[in-house]
Amino acid sequence: MSSATPPLLPIAQSERIAILDILRGCALLGILLMNIECFVGPLDAGTTGIDPQLTGMDRIADALIYVLIQGKFYTLFSLLFGMGFAVMSKRAADVGRAFMPFYLRRSLGLLTIGLIHAVLIWSGDILVLYALMSVPLLTSRRLCTAALPLTGVLLYLIPVALMSIYCWADFIVSTSSNSENIKSWQEVLAQNGTETAQVIREQRHAYGAGSYVQATVQRLHDVKNGLESLIINGVHVLGMFLLGTWFVRSGAILQPERYTRLFAWLRWGAWPLGLTAMLLSVHLASWQDVTRVDPRAFSAFALSMIAGLLMCLGYLAWGIRAAFALTWAAPAGRMALSNYLLQSMVCTLIFYGYGLGFFERLPRVWQLPFAIALFTFQVALSRWWLQRFRFGPCEWLWRSFTYLRWEPLRVASTAR
Template sequence: MADLSDGPPVNAASPSLQPVASGERIAVLDVLRGAALLGILLMNIEAFSGPLDLAFTGIDVHWRGIDYWADAFVYVFVQGKFFTLFSLLFGAGFAVMAQRAEVAGRDFTPFYLRRSAGLLLIGLCHALLVWSGDILVMYALISLPLLACREAPRSWLPWMGVIVYLGGVAMMLLVGAMVSMASAEEVRGMLAEAQQSIDLQRQVYGQGSWAQANVQRLSEFGTSMGALLITGPEVLGMFLIGSWFAGSGALATPERFPRLYASLRWIALPLGLLVTLLGVAWKPYLAPGAYNLPVTAAMALVTVGGLPMCLGYLAWIVHWRTRLAWLAPVGRMALTHYLGQSLLCTWTFYHYGLGRFEMMPRSVQLLFALLLFAAQVVISHLWLRRFRFGPIEWVWRAMTYRQWPPMRRGAAQG
C-alpha cells in the first residue's frame, strides 16, 4: 500500500509529524509500489474471475494451450512474488516514518496506532463489502508486532525477517504433516468440505445478489483470519526485511550498495527461480482440500523460492528506476488503485455486476488485467497533476494525522 510518509527524516526543527510533501518522497518506493500493484492484479485476476478457493492452486490442469501457459507464467513468475514485495514496501514505509518521528522528537506509537486503525477500518470495509481476498486487514494486524520490533538492532532485521518468513513455511509443513496423519475418512471429509465451499462460491458470486455476497464474505472472513498462522509470519518477515532496506539507506541511496543489488539480481533471482521450479515440477497443481505433506512441501518450495525472487525483482526495478519512473504516480495512489481493482473486477465478474463469472479464459484474464492497469497508469498521471493524493490515501492520512490535508495542488498546508 502507499505508505503515508516516504520521505527522509524531517528537519529536527519540525514540531510535529506532517504528511510528506511530494518533493521529499523516496521516489523509488513509488516506482516499486507501481510495479507491485501490477503483479498483485495479475495474481488476483484469477480470484476475481472465479471461485476464490480455486485460485492460487498451481497450474490448473483444466486449461489448455495458451491458457495453460498463461496460468503457468503467473504461478512461476508472479504469484507470491509481488505480494511479498508489497509487504516489504509496507515495512520500508514503517522504517521511514519511525525515522521521521525520532528526528522530530515525537512519540511514534500513537501516530502509528492511528494509522493501523485507519487501515484496519478500510480493510474491513473492503473485505466485507467488496472482496474476500483482502490483504489490508492482515497488514493492519501484523503491523502491531512490527511495532514491537522497532527497537531491534538494524543489523538483525534481515535475519529476523528471513527466520520469521520461514516460520510461516514451517507452519505450512506442519499442517501438511497433520493432514497426512488423518484417516481416509477424515481426508474425504476435507475434500468434500473444500468442494462444498467452491460450489457455494459459484452459487453466491456467480448467481447471487450483492447482499448474499456480503453474507458469504462475512463467512469467508473468519476463514481468512485462520490463515494468518501461515501468511502472518511471511508478511511480518517481509515487513522486517523492508524495514532494513529503508533504514539502511539501501532504497534512498542504492548506489551505495552495488554489491548487494548485483547479488540480488544475478544470484538471488536465479536461485529463487530454480527452487520455485523444483516445487512446480514436483506438484504443478494443488487440488483444494488435499493439502497433505507432499503437497505442502511443494508449496513450501515455491514459497521459499518466492523470497529471493521478490528481492531479485526489487533489485532489477531499482536498477531500472529511471526508465520505470512512469510507474511512480500509480505507486503514489496504490491504496486507491488496489481498492479500485477490486471494485471494477467484482463488478465485471460477479452476478450483481456484468455477470462474467468463470467465463473468461486465462489468457484473456491477463490481457484484461494489463488493460486495467494501463488505464490506472493514465488516471494516476492525470489525477496527480491536480491533486496531491489519491482519494483513499487522502482519507487515510486524515485518519492518521487527525486533520484533513489539502487535496488540491497549490493549496496551503492546514
C-alpha cells in the same frame, strides 16, 4: 526557553522517495495479474498452481503467472509496506514526536478501510492482514538493524516449517501399524477436503449467480475463514515487513550505490535461485488440490514459498536497476491504496453476478491483457488525478484520520 516540537506532518512531494513509488506501481501490476484469476472465478480455487484442466495458450498463460508472478509481487508489496513503516518511524524520530499514537491511528484507519473492502467489495483483501500485522511490527524499533534480516527470514519461513510438520505427521500416521490412528487421520483429512470443496461451491454460487446481499454474506464467511489462518499468513507477512524495515534502516534503499554487491547478488544470484526453486516446485506438483492433503504438493508449496522470497528480492533489485525505465508506474504507486481498491471495484462489477456477470467466462489467456489494460488505465487516471490533487482519494481520507485533521487535497497551483 525551549522551542515547540515541530508537528509530524504528511510526507511532502519533495520528500517522497521516488523509487518506492515506482516499486509500488510495479507491485500493483503484479498483484492484479495474480488476483485476476480470483476475480474471474471462486476465490479459494485460484492461485493453486497450473490448472490441469487448461490447455493450449490458456495453460501457458496460467503457467507464466504461476512461475513468474504469483507469490512474488504480493511479497514485494509487503516488503514495501515495511519500508514505508521505517521511513515514517525515522521522520518521527527526526522531529522528536511520539510515533506510537500516530502509528496506531494509521493502523486503525487501514484496518477500517480493509474491513469495508473485504466485506463490501472483495474478500481477497490484504489490507486487514497488513493492519493487524502492523501492530507487532512496532517491536522492530527495539531490534538492532543487523538482527532484522535473519528475524524476517525466520518469520517468513514459519509457514514452511508448519507445513513440514504437517507432512511429517501424515507420514508417521500413514505408516503406523495402528489402524485406528490411520482411520482417524484419514477422516480428518477427508473432512478438511470436504469443507474446502463446499466453500468453493458456495463462492461459485454467491459470486457467480448471487445478488449483492448474497455475495456480501459469502464475503463475511470468507473473512472469518481468513482470520482463522491469521497466524500462518501473518508471520509470513510480518517477516517481509521486517526485511523491508532493514532496507531503509541500513540505507540500502536510500543509497543503493553503496550496496552494489548486495543488489548485484539479488539480481544474478537470488532471482535465478528462486526461479530454479519454482521450476522444481512445478516439477514436484504443478497444481495443488485444495480439497486433499498430498505431501508431494506440500513440498512443492514449501519450495514455492522459498522461491517467492528469493524472486521478490530479485525483482526489487531489478526494479532499482531499471528505475529510469519504470518511472511511468510511479503515479499509480503514489495512489497505491486507491488503485488497489479500484481494481477490486472494477473487477467485481465486471465479473460478479450482481454486475455484468462474466464470472468464469473470460478465458485464462485473455485475463492477462485485461489486467494490463486495466492497470494502464489506472496509471493514466493517477497521472491526471495527481496533477490536480496532492493525494489519492483514499490516501487523503486515511491521512486525514491519521493526523486528526482534514488535509488540503487540491494542488496549490489549482486551488481557487
